[in-house]
Amino acid sequence: MNLLDQVTPARAAPTEVRRSTLLRFITCGSVDDGKSTLIGRLLYETGSLADDQLAALAADSRKAGREAGDLDYSLLLDGLAAEREQGITIDVAYRYFATRRRKYIIADTPGHEQYTRNMATGASTADAAVILVDARKGILPQTRRHGYIAALLGIRHVVLAVNKMDLVDYAEPAFAAVRDAFEVFARGIGIESVAAIPTSATKGDNVASPGPNTRWYRGPTLLDWLETVEVEDLARAAPFRFPVQWVNRPDAGFRGFAGMVASGSVRPGQRLRALPSGREATLARIVAAGGDLPEAVSGQSVTLTFDEEIDVSRGDLISSIERPAGVSDQFEAHLVWMGDQPMLPGRPYLFRFGTATLAGSISHLKHRVALETLEHVAARTLALNEIGVCTVILDRRVAFDRYAENRETGGFIVIDRMTNQTVGAGMIHFALRRAQNIAWQATSVDRSARATIKQQAPCVLWFTGLSGAGKSTIANLVESRLLALGRHSYLLDGDNVRHGLNKDLGFTPADRVENIRRVAEVARLMADAGLIVLVAFISPFRAERRLARDLVGTGEFFEIFVDTPLAVAEGRDPKGLYKRARRGEIANFTGIDSPYEPPEAPELRIDTVALTPAGAAERIVEMLRAAGKLGEH
Amino acid sequence: MLALSDLQRLEAESIHILREVAAEAARPVLMYSIGKDSSALLHLAIKAFHPAPMPFPLLHIDTGWKFREMIAFRDATAARLGLDLRVYTNPEGVRLGINPFTHGSEVHTDVMKTQALKQALDANRFDFVVGGARRDEEKSRAKERIFSFRSSTHHWDPKDQRPELWRLYNLRIGKGESIRVFPLSNWTEIDVWRYIRQEKIPVVPLYFAKERPIVERDGALIMVDDARMPLARGERPRMRRVRFRTLGCYPLTGAVESDAGSVDAIIAELENSHASERTGRVIDHDGAASMERKKREGYF
Numbered sequence: 001m002n003l004l005d006q007v008t009p010a011r012a013a014p015t016e017v018r019r020s021t022l023l024r025f026i027t028c029g030s031v032d033d034g035k036s037t038l039i040g041r042l043l044y045e046t047g048s049l050a051d052d053q054l055a056a057l058a059a060d061s062r063k064a065g066r067e068a069g070d071l072d073y074s075l076l077l078d079g080l081a082a083e084r085e086q087g088i089t090i091d092v093a094y095r096y097f098a099t100r101r102r103k104y105i106i107a108d109t110p111g112h113e114q115y116t117r118n119m120a121t122g123a124s125t126a127d128a129a130v131i132l133v134d135a136r137k138g139i140l141p142q143t144r145r146h147g148y149i150a151a152l153l154g155i156r157h158v159v160l161a162v163n164k165m166d167l168v169d170y171a172e173p174a175f176a177a178v179r180d181a182f183e184v185f186a187r188g189i190g191i192e193s194v195a196a197i198p199t200s201a202t203k204g205d206n207v208a209s210p211g212p213n214t215r216w217y218r219g220p221t222l223l224d225w226l227e228t229v230e231v232e233d234l235a236r237a238a239p240f241r242f243p244v245q246w247v248n249r250p251d252a253g254f255r256g257f258a259g260m261v262a263s264g265s266v267r268p269g270q271r272l273r274a275l276p277s278g279r280e281a282t283l284a285r286i287v288a289a290g291g292d293l294p295e296a297v298s299g300q301s302v303t304l305t306f307d308e309e310i311d312v313s314r315g316d317l318i319s320s321i322e323r324p325a326g327v328s329d330q331f332e333a334h335l336v337w338m339g340d341q342p343m344l345p346g347r348p349y350l351f352r353f354g355t356a357t358l359a360g361s362i363s364h365l366k367h368r369v370a371l372e373t374l375e376h377v378a379a380r381t382l383a384l385n386e387i388g389v390c391t392v393i394l395d396r397r398v399a400f401d402r403y404a405e406n407r408e409t410g411g412f413i414v415i416d417r418m419t420n421q422t423v424g425a426g427m428i429h430f431a432l433r434r435a436q437n438i439a440w441q442a443t444s445v446d447r448s449a450r451a452t453i454k455q456q457a458p459c460v461l462w463f464t465g466l467s468g469a470g471k472s473t474i475a476n477l478v479e480s481r482l483l484a485l486g487r488h489s490y491l492l493d494g495d496n497v498r499h500g501l502n503k504d505l506g507f508t509p510a511d512r513v514e515n516i517r518r519v520a521e522v523a524r525l526m527a528d529a530g531l532i533v534l535v536a537f538i539s540p541f542r543a544e545r546r547l548a549r550d551l552v553g554t555g556e557f558f559e560i561f562v563d564t565p566l567a568v569a570e571g572r573d574p575k576g577l578y579k580r581a582r583r584g585e586i587a588n589f590t591g592i593d594s595p596y597e598p599p600e601a602p603e604l605r606i607d608t609v610a611l612t613p614a615g616a617a618e619r620i621v622e623m624l625r626a627a628g629k630l631g632e633h
Numbered sequence: 634m635l636a637l638s639d640l641q642r643l644e645a646e647s648i649h650i651l652r653e654v655a656a657e658a659a660r661p662v663l664m665y666s667i668g669k670d671s672s673a674l675l676h677l678a679i680k681a682f683h684p685a686p687m688p689f690p691l692l693h694i695d696t697g698w699k700f701r702e703m704i705a706f707r708d709a710t711a712a713r714l715g716l717d718l719r720v721y722t723n724p725e726g727v728r729l730g731i732n733p734f735t736h737g738s739e740v741h742t743d744v745m746k747t748q749a750l751k752q753a754l755d756a757n758r759f760d761f762v763v764g765g766a767r768r769d770e771e772k773s774r775a776k777e778r779i780f781s782f783r784s785s786t787h788h789w790d791p792k793d794q795r796p797e798l799w800r801l802y803n804l805r806i807g808k809g810e811s812i813r814v815f816p817l818s819n820w821t822e823i824d825v826w827r828y829i830r831q832e833k834i835p836v837v838p839l840y841f842a843k844e845r846p847i848v849e850r851d852g853a854l855i856m857v858d859d860a861r862m863p864l865a866r867g868e869r870p871r872m873r874r875v876r877f878r879t880l881g882c883y884p885l886t887g888a889v890e891s892d893a894g895s896v897d898a899i900i901a902e903l904e905n906s907h908a909s910e911r912t913g914r915v916i917d918h919d920g921a922a923s924m925e926r927k928k929r930e931g932y933f
Binding site (some may be wrong): 098105124412422 | 636637639641642644645646648649652653655656679680681682683684685686768769772775776791792794795796797798799800801803805806807818819821823906
């Protein structure tokens with residue numbers, strides 16, 4: 001192909017685009033569908049490539065082994081060295097071009113299976129999707145996956161570019177077969193508008209100008225479609241939503257709430273509601289740098305002030321009163337998993353909803369979606385690039401909308417607490433009413449009453465350490481000492497609990513998390529009953545101990561690290577477990593073939609090499625006394 | 634109901650990003666490089682927090698080789714707007730007399746820009762570092778996030794970036810780590826000029842065409858800005874009518890021949906231009922993938 005010879009590009013470069021609209025679209029296709037060539041062709045024919053870029057591209061193409069004049073557009077788009085070396089696209093790239101009518105932002109998303117997360121990222125802000133298929137191959141599982149993710153992320157306008165028509169002799173039946181198959185599929189997954197266009201990115205047919213080889217086709221070119229697709233402003237039509245980003249308080253005389261209008265519009269004088277608190281106030285001013293505005297609409301960054309003092313801060317959502325956002329702490333949601341480590345139900349994660357960041361966990365995975373067939377598959381975890389439906393439980397209530405009704409307030413991201421990586425993205429289906437149906441039963445005898453009668457302050461002593469470190473031995477001694485002091489306690493021992501409450505659980509990572517979650521819940525109930533609870537569990541993972549700490553609450557949770565070197569613990573081997581693990585008879589044994597993550601900041605560290613068990617118990621009782629847990633004055 | 638123009642949308646997005654920084658950062662800073670993008674960014678940052686003052690200081694990494702008009706403009710701007718401007722130069726580089734002529738553009742840029750930047754960020758423990766880079770400038774930048782994570786050694790790992798969905802940015806960092814923030818990510822060169830026209834933002838006069846003393850070096854039109862520029866025997870600067878599309882260190886920044894003496898004329902010129910913005914930047918051509926490599930090492 002030699003574009004420079006064949007085409008006289010329409011260098012009708014954009015004259016002034018004063019009030020143009022913006023269209024964001026994604027392009028998706030498999031590796032060899034010709035996506036980069038198609039984008040390159042669009043950029044070229046809209047006059048968006050500079051001469052030096054073309055010259056550099058020609059030189060790079062020669063270096064990559066192409067013949068003179070044969071331009072490899074992927075070199076233009078694949079910006080990272082690793083991408084050019086491996087000949088693949090790793091990451092979403094954003095490209096910009098403009099015509100007289102519109103300004104375009106292309107999110108070019110890679111076609112590789114392992115990069116589903118990139119497509120979801122690009123799709124989350126796109127108005128439209130261009131899906132490429134190779135006319136010779138037709139609809140592939142890959143195509144279905146692209147269509148499904150586009151629909152899942154709320155893209156309503158999809159155009160199917162049936163590419164490489166030149167390789168099927170521009171035969172109409174070949175095109176029609178692909179088009180019809182895709183339309184059936186698209187309707188099934190709820191995509192509203194689908195167009196199909198026969199293209200040849202290498203020859204240029206129907207990309208920016210009608211092809212001489214497809215006289216049987218009377219529809220728009222790809223560029224025509226992009227120029228004219230009606231992207232109704234859904235955010236504008238939705239009820240007013242304003243996530244508060246930042247409180248602007250330069251002096252005592254001004255207190256405004258800065259943010260971007262996520263949806264709808266608002267005028268001064270309107271009564272609004274702050275969520276989740278539910279407090280209401282009347283909008284006084286819409287402050288902007290150029291002077292106050294009479295109206296603010298979705299997409300504008302403004303600062304709102306109210307006619308009365310209202311307690312609002314970052315994370316709150318200011319909402320219309322007539323059609324307010326929902327408030328809940330439990331949701332069912334679609335989840336796209338993006339972490340290298342699999343999603344574990346019960347493990348604590350952080351969740352970002354709007355401007356709020358909350359702690360919580362994914363309590364239950366309803367099913368995984370098999371992307372090739374779109375079937376629902378039973379699963380306990382989600383691996384990288386897998387999609388499923390799950391239940392999210394947060395530590396407090398948050399304002400939200402259903403994703404289908406509002407993309408801006410219905411999506412959330414999941415953050416790993418240890419690595420700070422973004423590991424998932426979710427789309428809310430609905431709030432689970434369970435939180436409201438099972439109202440917290442307020443009891444007339446409360447925890448402080450129960451504790452007072454026992455003359456102690458309840459707490460949880462969490463013993464962690466290797467098998468054979470001495471956790472149970474020390475915990476037993478502590479409990480004896482507490483009994484002698486007339487205190488009420490209970491010891492939860494790992495082995496004992498596994499014989500009863502948790503006998504249905506194995507030793508997979510997901511089961512280990514559930515094991516710890518149940519024990520932490522039981523410990524919390526016992527503390528609520530006024531007891532001093534001793535928990536002796538290996539609990540090798542920081543994240544799980546963090547979960548227990550969060551459940552119990554800081555101030556009542558004492559992490560006691562029973563620190564024994566592996567060699568010492570293995571030498572003691574009171575139950576003969578290390579020997580069996582070494583022989584390969586026990587899998588996932590902590591210290592042997594499963595890691596132990598030592599606590600970073602335990603309340604107490606017991607060095608069992610330096611200290612006898614009795615000495616250790618004495619230290620722990622001293623710690624409780626110093627913390628005022630023994631009710632002595 | 635009023636429809637937002639594309640410039641209004643870009644402005645609103647940038648303001649949203651700047652406010653996220655103010656809400657989450659412990660020690661934010663705005664990198665001020667004096668060019669048109671920095672001027673637009675500074676204007677946006679002032680608008681974002683109105684009526685409160687902009688809640689971050691400005692940092693300029695001065696290599697000692699900037700155009701004199703840039704430095705004058707910088708100081709005038711800081712004084713006019715009452716800004717907390719901090720200027721940093723790598724003292725080690727000064728001691729060694731690092732300069733683009735004897736040490737070459739690569740060493741000069743590394744020592745006086747990349748290393749200097751890292752020193753200044755470390756010394757001040759800045760955690761959110763806002764800059765005016767745009768994705769349309771260069772193809773490795775096209776792959777960069779709006780909130781771009783940096784390790785405690787300022788390393789960028791392009792293959793391990795946090796996905797950015799909707800407007801839900803993940804702003805969490807550990808001790809010593811930082812985030813580079815690019816509020817102008819989705820702007821193009823012509824968007825910046827249209828915004829400068831719309832908002833009447835002052836820019837360095839070097840952007841406008843004028844007769845300037847020029848020598849030609851490897852095809853680049855280099856302005857002789859001061860007496861430190863070594864001239865070959867018999868080489869004489871010639872007065873040529875030029876302007877600059879981007880501004881950096883004067884020995885490393887090529888001018889373009891132009892008659893564009895106003896913002897309107899610049900926009901008209903860009904609409905008909907077939908050359909890309911950074912063609913005049915000598916350092917972009919230091920070997921293949923040179924921008925990506927510099928960025929990985931900590932360059933902005």
